[in-house]
Amino acid sequence: MTPLYPASETVPLLQLQGVSTVRKGVQGQTVPMLTDICCSFQRGELTSVIGPSGGGKSSLIRLINRLEDPLQGRILLAGMDIKEIHPPLLRRRVGMMLQKAYMFEGTVLQNLQQPFKYRKEPLPAEDSAEIQRCITLARISPAYLGRDGRTLSGGEQQRVNLARALISRPEVLLLDEPTSALDRPTTDSLGATLQEICRSEHIAVIIVTHDLRLTGRIADHLIYLENGLIIEAGKTADLLATPHSPGLQQFLAEPDDEQGGHDGK
Numbered sequence: 417m418t419p420l421y422p423a424s425e426t427v428p429l430l431q432l433q434g435v436s437t438v439r440k441g442v443q444g445q446t447v448p449m450l451t452d453i454c455c456s457f458q459r460g461e462l463t464s465v466i467g468p469s470g471g472g473k474s475s476l477i478r479l480i481n482r483l484e485d486p487l488q489g490r491i492l493l494a495g496m497d498i499k500e501i502h503p504p505l506l507r508r509r510v511g512m513m514l515q516k517a518y519m520f521e522g523t524v525l526q527n528l529q530q531p532f533k534y535r536k537e538p539l540p541a542e543d544s545a546e547i548q549r550c551i552t553l554a555r556i557s558p559a560y561l562g563r564d565g566r567t568l569s570g571g572e573q574q575r576v577n578l579a580r581a582l583i584s585r586p587e588v589l590l591l592d593e594p595t596s597a598l599d600r601p602t603t604d605s606l607g608a609t610l611q612e613i614c615r616s617e618h619i620a621v622i623i624v625t626h627d628l629r630l631t632g633r634i635a636d637h638l639i640y641l642e643n644g645l646i647i648e649a650g651k652t653a654d655l656l657a658t659p660h661s662p663g664l665q666q667f668l669a670e671p672d673d674e675q676g677g678h679d680g681k
Contacts, residue, residue, distance in 0.1 A: 427495045428456035429620050430480065430588055435489035437475060449475045450644045453489070457588070457620040462611060464635035464652065465624045468667065471641040473624040477590040480622070481512045493587070504535060511586035515593040517573035519565040524556070527565045528580050546583055553613050554579035555605075571602035575609075582613065589613070591623040595630060603627065607634045628668065632656055640664045 435453040438446045450472045457463055465473050478484045480491060482498055491498045498506055508531075520527050528547055529539040540546040542561050551558060554575045560568070565576055574594055581589060591610070595603040611634045614621040625631060631638065631652060638652040642663045648655055659665045 427492075429459050429494060430457040431490075431492040432456070432476075432480075433490045433492065435479060435486045435491060437479060437484065437486045439475075448644050450479070450486075453646060455639060455646060455649060457622060459587070459620055460615055460618045461636045462614045462621040462623065462634055463637040463639060464631040465622065465639045465641060466626070466628065466631060466667070467641035467647075468663075470643075472644040473641055474592050475644075476641065477512070477592055477622060477624060480588065481510050481590055482506055508535075508584040509586055510588045510590065511581035511584065512590040513574070513577050513581050513592065513594050515596055517570065517577045519568075519573055519576065522565065523562055524565050524568075524576055525561040527576055528561075528583055530580065531584055540583075550579040550583040553582050553609075553617070555609055570597050571599075571606065574598065574606060578606075578609070578613075582617075585617075586619060588620045588622065591621070591625075593624055593626065595625065595627060603630055604633070610634060628656070640667070642667075 432453050432455050435450060436448070437450045439449050441447040453476065465476060467473055475484070479486055480498075482503060485499070493501065493506070493509065498510075501509070520530055525542055525547065528550060532539050542558075547561070548558075551561070556572075556575050556579055560572070560576075565573065568576065578594075589610075595606055598606065607630050610621060610623070613619070623631075623635070635652040638648075638650065638655045639646055640648040640655070640659075640661070640663070647661045648659065648664050655664065656668065659668055
């Protein structure tokens with residue numbers, strides 16, 4: 417299948433160049449959230465972003481989707497500054513799944529049609545190529561299309577959210593703690609699906625997660641964020657086996673407990 421948005425062979429699909437951002441503290445003071453972030457992401461590769469609570473993980477992906485804008489630096493998609501891309505088009509090219517699966521009122525089919533409603537485009541029918549493609553990718557049975565989305569289990573709702581994020585054929589897929597409320601078997605199943613989609617659709621997948629076990633199973637690359645700085649970045653297997661910074665060493669050595677202590681952003 418020909419990519420909808422072909423990228424240059426010499427330009428990374430997604431680049432962050434010297435990106436910094438701040439937030440207001442409880443006393444009204446300016447608090448750095450991300451400082452001089454430089455990294456890149458390629459098609460067909462899955463990157464996991466980990467780090468302690470408050471390290472800037474969610475801020476990073478919110479910037480990529482332009483839910484916020486950086487104070488400094490640039491974010492490039494296929495060589496173009498994302499500020500020059502019309503927001504509806506950007507969010508078509510950069511899909512996003514949040515920690516809590518949000519379901520619109522109505523059936524699974526109606527939830528999958530929602531992006532078309534936003535764009536005021538004709539709604540795809542149940543047997544359309546768009547609907548069939550996205551439910552196949554997200555491993556949703558066609559029998560679920562007529563069910564009320566809000567009656568589904570947490571894992572089923574996340575798969576509907578995944579299908580909805582994929583229906584516009586994004587180049588980049590952002591995921592913010594998508595498995596935090598799921599049990600281990602459901603997490604493993606969803607992780608395997610994400611890995612397959614990354615490869616088969618040749619898109620860049622960036623997942624913020626507290627789950628080091630999942631990271632080790634599915635991520636090609638790892639970014640460790642601490643206090644708004646990239647402390648270490650590289651191949652997942654290498655960094656998990658031989659962390660160099662004291663921060664990452666300590667983070668990996670903490671008791672697992674499903675890594676439940678690392679649910680911050």
